[in-house]
Amino acid sequence: MERDSGTHPDGDHGRQPAEHLRAVPVAPFGLLPRRHRTIAGSGQRHPCGSDSGSRTPARPAGVIVSKVRVIFFDAAGTLFHVKGSVGENYVSYAEKYGFKRTSESLAAVKEAFKRAFHEAPPPVFAVSDPSEIKQCERLWWFDIVHNVFYRVGMFERFDDYFEEVFHAFDGPERWRLYPETMGILKELKERGFELGIISNFDTRLFNVLRGLGIADLFDTVTISSLAHAAKPAPGIFRLALEKHAVDPDEAVHVGDSLRDDVEGARQAGLSGILIAREATKSTEVNPQIAPAPTIHTLEELPQLVARIT
Template sequence: MPHTIFLDAVGTLFGIRGTVGEIYGRFAAEAGVQVNAQQLNQAFIESFLAAPRAAFPGVKPAEIPAREFAWWQAVADQSFTKVGVIDQFANFDDFFKVLFDHFAKPDPWIVYPEVLQTLQQWKRQGIELGVISNFDTRLHSVLDVLGLAQFFTSVTISTAVGAAKPQADIFEVAIAKHKCSPEQAIHIGDSWSEDYQGAKAAGLQAVWLYRKEDSIEPERSSADSIKSLAELQFSSD
């Protein structure tokens, strides 16, 4: 029985309803810009992966929301640039503000089927729960509107900490909030490098969550892995 279970957010607790390209494309169409959603989604993935991790060490807390907004706007700008339509927006700043705010609402997200029941079970067993995420401070609103905030004692976000997974610092900050040793905690996430390897390197127990069969690669098949959070059961004895 672990003292604390930490979970990643996007891809672990909840995911995008559809694709980012579809959502970006729908908002673009409302702004009068037509774009292929599949091409835009690929451009987003490439732009997101090429961006530096969302962490702003040394930045004052009051300045973090503006830095987060600028970080995501740069990713979106690059995405629309890649598909050749960025110049078609009358005012990209105004367009992106609406798009950015949309992702703090419940509409773009879907909670995975087993999540609520599993979190309830772990809480009944007296396990403390926390979130460790490389998202941004909108996560607090998202957890709330999705009915998940009630389960978590702590929420540790890279932009607020100034360090992003797989850096050990973000795991250490999260652990300190629960007054337990790393060995008494488990971290679960869908990213092999950021969640599984990052947590292991920081001294936590780690479980890799893969929801798609085709996400398994040979060198990863021997790792502690699950397809659903419901597979992780603990005895109260």
């Protein structure tokens, strides 16, 4: 179960389970070995595999090369989106349990979900055992979905309904990649950038990434329920940086939330980039958050990153 584009608590934490996605051999504590580091933007391996000396190859005078080595992405609303909307999916499954679908009830469910999701606490849990984490994630979502239908009208066999709709989002069937996602990720990898995800999504994200065919394009995935911190808290960003053994100014984070992604990244020392796929998002203003570099599609990202020096 996931938020609509631009509304998911999307983040990650701590020790990763066996299903944690890696594209290179794993070093102790989840760090990328120095020998696997690349010269960002060139696709070349660093000749010495260490931080001694220059991090970039010699280049002609006047040629500017971005110092960005790692690009982090939010998940839902940035790389992929719910097929239809969360509200439409909830209602479609609820109809089988006697819920009456009308234009009014659909609108009510959509609004109730926005409120319930916004009011939910961060998906951070005081457990470390993988099975306990999954149970906490399930209960976290149960409270949200129950809150939705408590507001708009409860029905019998709600527990059965919840199990069905919860598992419906545990895979690619309810999700769609944005048209440019696959191509841009491959282009960035070919240019030598390390790629990671920082999301408040739960552990179902691993199945979603595999099902959508983009799992192998990411070197690391950091989610809030495993990291014991959720965006916009700096801790989840710092953990992701540690996995790549880079400084904050060598990384950028791209996401669709001005607060969680842009300001959260900034507080951890990274450059934050807002992706405003909807016209309304590009006009969002928060007087407490400074204006952010903004793109409307991931196709604009390579050129923007190249200007970060």
